[in-house]
Amino acid sequence: MVRSFRSADRIYDTLIAVVLILLSLSTLLPLLHILAVSFSDKASVAGGMVTFYPIHFTLAAYRAVVSDHAFFRAFGISVERVLLGGGLQFALTILTAYALSRPKSEFRSRNVYMWVLVFTMIFSGGLIPFYLTIRDLHMLDTMAALVLPTAVPVFNVIVLMNFFKSLPKELDEAALMDGAGPWYRMIALYVPLSLPSIATVTLFSVVGHWNAFFDGMLLMNSPDKYPLQTYLNQIIVQASLPQSHLTPDQIEQMAKLSDRTVNSAKILVGLVPILVIYPFLQRYFVTGITLGSIKE
Amino acid sequence: MRNKAAVHYHVMLIPAIVILAVFSIYPMFGALIAFEDFKPGKGIWHSPFVGWDNFRYMFSLPDIKQIFYNTVSIAVLKIVFTQIFAIVFALLLNEVRNLFFKKTVQTIVYLPHFISWVLLGGIMINLLSLDGIVNEALKTLGIPPIFFLGSNRWFPGVLVGTHVWQEFGFSAIVYLAALTGINPSLYEAAAIDGAGRLQRLLYVSLPGIASTIILLLTLDLQNVLNAGFEQILNLYNPMVYESGDIIDTYVYRAGLREFQYELGTAVGLLKSAVSFMMIAVSYFLASRFANYRIF
Numbered sequence: 001m002v003r004s005f006r007s008a009d010r011i012y013d014t015l016i017a018v019v020l021i022l023l024s025l026s027t028l029l030p031l032l033h034i035l036a037v038s039f040s041d042k043a044s045v046a047g048g049m050v051t052f053y054p055i056h057f058t059l060a061a062y063r064a065v066v067s068d069h070a071f072f073r074a075f076g077i078s079v080e081r082v083l084l085g086g087g088l089q090f091a092l093t094i095l096t097a098y099a100l101s102r103p104k105s106e107f108r109s110r111n112v113y114m115w116v117l118v119f120t121m122i123f124s125g126g127l128i129p130f131y132l133t134i135r136d137l138h139m140l141d142t143m144a145a146l147v148l149p150t151a152v153p154v155f156n157v158i159v160l161m162n163f164f165k166s167l168p169k170e171l172d173e174a175a176l177m178d179g180a181g182p183w184y185r186m187i188a189l190y191v192p193l194s195l196p197s198i199a200t201v202t203l204f205s206v207v208g209h210w211n212a213f214f215d216g217m218l219l220m221n222s223p224d225k226y227p228l229q230t231y232l233n234q235i236i237v238q239a240s241l242p243q244s245h246l247t248p249d250q251i252e253q254m255a256k257l258s259d260r261t262v263n264s265a266k267i268l269v270g271l272v273p274i275l276v277i278y279p280f281l282q283r284y285f286v287t288g289i290t291l292g293s294i295k296e
Numbered sequence: 297m298r299n300k301a302a303v304h305y306h307v308m309l310i311p312a313i314v315i316l317a318v319f320s321i322y323p324m325f326g327a328l329i330a331f332e333d334f335k336p337g338k339g340i341w342h343s344p345f346v347g348w349d350n351f352r353y354m355f356s357l358p359d360i361k362q363i364f365y366n367t368v369s370i371a372v373l374k375i376v377f378t379q380i381f382a383i384v385f386a387l388l389l390n391e392v393r394n395l396f397f398k399k400t401v402q403t404i405v406y407l408p409h410f411i412s413w414v415l416l417g418g419i420m421i422n423l424l425s426l427d428g429i430v431n432e433a434l435k436t437l438g439i440p441p442i443f444f445l446g447s448n449r450w451f452p453g454v455l456v457g458t459h460v461w462q463e464f465g466f467s468a469i470v471y472l473a474a475l476t477g478i479n480p481s482l483y484e485a486a487a488i489d490g491a492g493r494l495q496r497l498l499y500v501s502l503p504g505i506a507s508t509i510i511l512l513l514t515l516d517l518q519n520v521l522n523a524g525f526e527q528i529l530n531l532y533n534p535m536v537y538e539s540g541d542i543i544d545t546y547v548y549r550a551g552l553r554e555f556q557y558e559l560g561t562a563v564g565l566l567k568s569a570v571s572f573m574m575i576a577v578s579y580f581l582a583s584r585f586a587n588y589r590i591f
Contacts, residue, residue: 012493016388017397023385024404026461030419033429037422048432092312099308107305116313120320122575126564127544128551129326132340133319149319152312158590182304211412214526218552229414236418237530260422267418274410281410282403 038062038264045260061265071266073224074231077143081227082209082273085147089156089205094198097157098186101164121154127218134219145219146227150208156201163197164190200284203277210273232270236263330562350562359541360563366452367542370523373456375516381464383509386471387501391493405465417530420458421445445531448539455531455540459524470512471505478504511586517578521571543567 032052037045038061039054049055065071100117104110124130130149139145167190175185191198216230223234325340330350332343354360385405392398408416423430424444431441444450478501486496525544532540541549543563551560582588 009493013391016391019388020385020392020397020401023464024401027405027408027465030423034419034422046427048427048429051429092315095308096312099305102301102305107302109302109306113309113313116316116321120316123324123572124320124568125323125325125327126561126568127547128557128561128564129323129329129340130319131552132326132329132557133323136339137318148315151315157312182301182308186308207410211410211414213412213414214529218548229412232418233414233530237414237421263418264422267415270415271411278407278410282406 034264034267037260038268040261042259042261061259061261064259064262065265065269070224070231071228071269074226074228075269077226078210078228080143081146081212082206084143085150085209086202086205088147088151089153089209090198090202092152093156093160093201093205094186094191096152097160097164098190100157101161101190117152117154117157131218140219141221141225146212146215147209149215150212153201153205153208156204160194160197160201163194167193196284199280203281203284206277207274207281228270232266236266327561327565327568329558330565332558334557334561336557350558351566354559354562354566359546362538363541363543363546366539367521367523367544370452370455370540370542371520373452374459374524375513375519377456377460378463378467379509379513379516381460382467383471383505385464386468386475386505387497389468389472390475390501391497402465406469407465408462409466411462413526413530416458416462417527420454420531424454446533446535448536451532451536451539455524455527458531459527467512471508474505474508475501507586511582511588514578514582514586515588517581518571518575520574521567 029052033050036050036052036054039057039059040050041056041058041060044050044055096117099107100110100114102110134140134145134149139148171189171193172185175189180188211229212227213229213233216225216227217233220226220230223231226234328340329343331345331347332340333346333349334340335343389398389401392401422428425431426441426443430444434441442450444454482500482504483496486500491499521543523542523544525542525548528540528542528545529548532545544567547560547564547567550556551563579588579590
């Protein structure tokens with residue numbers, strides 16, 4: 001009896017493990033394929049021989065990426081927007097979240113500000129009025145257009161504000177007794193106590209800025225101002241998607257000629273920063289998410 | 297003393313309010329273009345007012361019904377399938393006792409959530425093109441190649457499938473948190489009553505996260521018009537406009553690229569207004585029945 005329970009258990013565990021391994025493979029294999037393509041020679045890729053390991057291993061694709069000035073210019077612009085935009089979001093998230101975390105008894109207009117923020121989160125004027133606003137401000141083709149409009153990430157503000165609110169009131173009162181003003185309490189008390197939460201929202205800011213491509217496409221007229229994702233969208237996606245005026249045979253020809261190995265290498269280089277911060281992200285994001293969403 | 301502090305809080309909020317006023321609130325007034333015969337030379341405030349004409353024109357367009365249909369159907373299918381996969385995945389992962397295996401699986405399946413649609417689009421095009429690895433695999437099985445990204449029959453499925461692929465793991469996080477909250481004595485009681493592990497999964501775990509499922513579906517009401525702008529922009533092409541064009545892509549292409557500012561703004565405003573109502577309804581329901589609060 002006990003024995004049959006155990007073997008039934010083992011089958012159950014094995015079945016579950018198999019399903020989970022299959023799901024993990026479904027995530028990994030596409031990435032592995034791109035990795036394999038990027039290290040294979042063109043002919044093997046065009047011949048459809050490459051699966052999940054390189055055929056005729058070569059670094060040619062990466063050499064091509066390294067000598068591609070447009071790629072590195074775009075990469076540099078992305079780094080710049082991550083530093084500037086991430087820094088701005090970092091500062092404004094803390095400032096805004098701290099002010100809004102104050103109780104109504106201490107800060108009477110708090111709720112008015114809160115509703116303004118929430119309103120901007122749930123209603124938007126739409127794409128075209130936004131584009132016209134940036135254009136009328138003469139911000140097209142500037143770094144400011146990529147970092148200023150998203151400088152106040154309202155969702156992150158709410159996450160951090162909720163965390164600030166959850167800190168014990170006694171600390172605040174003790175600091176007040178010692179004569180600490182609002183700025184000092186924010187910088188010397190609230191920020192150091194909230195580092196994990198601040199790290200979470202900052203990492204999300206960084207990922208958001210690194211991954212953003214549409215604002216570059218919308219607001220940058222000259223391709224030499226494109227951030228990396230916009231540049232990659234142009235050279236990989238726009239160039240390799242099927243075009244309507246071609247017959248399927250011609251498309252197949254085009255696809256064969258297009259440089260899949262170099263494009264794969266570019267995709268992977270674009271992925272590296274995400275992979276580098278991913279372990280840190282993973283450590284923090286569960287806290288961040290549960291903080292922001294479910295409060296029962 | 298208290299009021300003196302309040303002055304500082306106002307000062308702290310100045311930068312945020314300025315940014316939001318310029319980049320969020322001012323463009324809301326720009327939505328007036330939807331009711332105007334917009335003349336770029338005259339600007340938003342001085343262009344002639346035409347009432348509902350742009351909306352009438354919008355509904356007279358033959359494509360518009362298809363675009364609304366595509367938007368809602370793609371968005372709803374994405375919500376339903378992502379949640380189903382997330383729930384099943386969370387329930388299965390919750391059964392795993394080997395912590396190393398559990399963490400490894402989580403690390404792998406959460407990753408695509410953080411990859412941009414530009415890179416994922418590049419990867420998918422690589423996989424799904426006529427000479428991509430998926431069609432090579434089909435060839436060895438004797439199945440003729442399928443033009444996934446160029447056929448209206450396949451394209452919506454590709455959108456839903458790749459979205460589920462990207463998000464199912466990450467969406468499971470909330471369910472995993474809910475599963476850890478289930479009282480262990482319920483499992484013990486079920487085991488004493490003779491319930492096997494599958495039965496415990498079905499009759500303890502699943503009911504244990506039922507309220508979370510309902511809550512997340514309610515919150516997903518907010519997304520019924522969000523069919524995935526960035527994803528579609530990175531996968532679609534003129535051959536699949538019929539099945540893949542959604543409100544957001546239409547506003548960008550017809551409104552901005554083809555300089556039909558009034559039409560684009562009208563379509564966008566309609567979407568904003570409906571989304572706003574959906575958010576209000578979903579938040580009302582969630583706060584009323586699940587005590588859900590964002591702040």
